[in-house]
Amino acid sequence: MTYTVQEARERLSEILQRVQDGEKVVISEEGREVAELRAVKEPTSMGDTLRELEKEGIISSASEPRPSLEEVLHDLEEAWSIAPPEPGALARFLESRR
Secondary structure: OEEEHHHHHHOHHHHHHHHHOOOOEEEEEOOEEEEEEOOOOOOOOHHHHHHHHHHOOOOOOOOOOOOOHHHHHHHHHHHHHHOOOOOOHHHHHHHHOO
């Protein structure tokens, strides 16, 4: 449903009731949509939030499955057990100050 700014001022209670009933309300000014009102959602899980954002077209899912953090850590630990990484710049700097 769309209301002009003037209508929104005059019918705020009606608009709030529509929003509470789950309807999205648009406010327009001089024929141009300037705002959208919708109900505040209760906190949801991260998965639910991501699915909602994807449904609204705000984000899109990855084109390929990504490894989990546990898989990445396992792969790093395995690689480092074979060839440990060289100390970083800070470690080298601190060692040079001894």
